[in-house]
Amino acid sequence: MxxxxxxxxxxxxxxxxxxxxxxxxxxxxxxxxxxxxxxxxxxxxxxxxxxxxxxxxxxGTWVLGHLGQSLDGRIACESGHSAALNDDPNLDHLHRLRALADAVVVGAGTARADDPRLTTRRVAGTSPVRVVLAGARPLAPGLRLFTDGAAPTLVIRTAAAAPCPPGVPCVTVDAGPDGAPAPAAVCAALARRGLRRVFVEGGGRTVSAFFEAGVLDRLQICVAPLLIGAGVPAMTLPPVAALGDAVRLDGRWLPMGRDMLFDCVLRQDGxxxxxxxxxxxxxxxxxxxxx
Ligand SMILES: NC(=O)c1ccc[n+]([C@@H]2O[C@H](COP(=O)([O-])OP(=O)(O)OC[C@H]3O[C@@H](n4cnc5c(N)ncnc54)[C@H](OP(=O)(O)O)[C@@H]3O)[C@@H](O)[C@H]2O)c1
Known part of the structure; x- marks a missing residue:
């Protein structure tokens, strides 16, 4: 059959x-x-x-970062609008990654700009624990992640961050170089709660910080044939003096509707x-x- x-x-x-x-x-x-x-x-x-x-x-253990970006390396317009950047098959892919993950992680910028639900509405499978990494500014208690009851939500913050929304489970970890929760500390805090398959769904600052901290096993970037012109950058890493010092990634490239998914293996033990x-x-x- x-x-x-x-x-x-x-x-x-x-x-x-x-x-x-x-x-x-x-x-x-x-x-x-x-x-x-x-x-x-x-x-x-x-x-x-x-x-x-x-x-x-x-x-049973992986950390995967994904970004959907335009040909000119943007993940959203200057206004923060990012819906429909990628083709439908990539949306199905995001929901499948959620279904395979124990936890889906987003930065505060994404929680604020998108008010996402981070559930598995497009495919069969259970929604993961939704994790927001709190930054310096407060998160609105009315965000859907905190109010819709569709799946558990956890806030991870640093000691210097704004207080958590009332009634939302909250964990405090060490800060990374950018002041946001340190990626390794985030992964350790999640692993202590049995959440070892971690999908880092955005935005650009958060996926970049996880990449730079060396905690990603896989980096997936789905490139749409779109020119946004200006907007929120995808990966932002420290500058290199020469292209020979740039990070060249191994992996495979898969068509995803009109887009192309770059599925890069960063750690062989992932x-x-x-x-x-x-x-x-x-x-x-x-x-x-x-x-
Ligand atoms: N295409 C995709 O794959 C995709 C996926 C997810 C999100 N997005 C888009 O990406 C955007 C958010 O990504 P992001 O990289 O800005 O943030 P992010 O990675 O979601 O959040 C990262 C951190 O950056 C801080 N931050 C956000 N904006 C800042 C700014 N202008 N200056 C200084 N700190 C800032 C936030 O904390 P504070 O509390 O301190 O602000 C937060 O701790 C949204 O527009 C969203 O629609 C696209």
Missing amino acids: VLDADAAWRLVLALRDRPCDRHTAADLTVRPDGGWTAPEPPVPEVRALLDLYLPLAAS PAAAEDGADDERRGLADRVGV
Whole structure:
């Protein structure tokens, strides 16, 4: 039986929730690192889905940062408006990453500009714990993250930050170089609460800080064929004197509707890059699964 996209996504979710079990899906063989083989190649859409999500589902610990940006490196207009920057398949992708994560993290700038819900409305799967990193300025208690009850919300702040909105669980950690909660301290605080699969959804300052702190296992940037001209920058890192000092990333590039997803592996001990489904040599390592 050839998997369709819905069945493949259900398999990914099942593997995420019971990583130690053998999983069953029509003749599909999944290795502990999320690599997979199938006697009959699935259609390209399903193959891409398995390649992208099985390694994340199979691993119990990862930190992944994602930004959707224009060709000229902006994640929002000067007004802060960022909705519809990317094509619909990337929105589905964001919701899938949420479904695979234990926690989804955003900076205070994003919480304020977007008033996001950070739930998994577009795909099957449970919404993660929603985490806001509080900055110097207060967060409005009326934000949907604090009022909609759609999933638990946690604020992580520094001792110097504005007080948390009343009634919202709040954790205080050390500050990083930019004064926001230090990424390593954020990840440690989440891990202490059993939240080890962490999706850092934005904005640019927050993903950049996590990258610079060296805590990201993966960085995904989805580039839309759009020129915004000016606006909120995507990655902002310390300047380099020469291009030879710039960070060149390894990974793979996947079309996502009209956009292109750059899926960059930053740490090899993070979730493994997906393997070719036809790799006979490694087939012997695989666990046989079937649904
Ligand atoms: N395209 C995408 O993938 C995507 C994803 C998420 C968000 N966004 C967009 O990104 C924007 C927010 O990103 P961001 O990088 O500005 O912030 P952010 O990463 O969401 O928040 C980072 C921190 O920066 C501080 N901050 C925000 N604006 C600042 C400013 N102008 N000067 C100094 N500190 C500031 C905030 O604390 P304070 O409390 O001190 O202000 C916060 O602690 C929004 O417009 C949102 O729509 C786009």
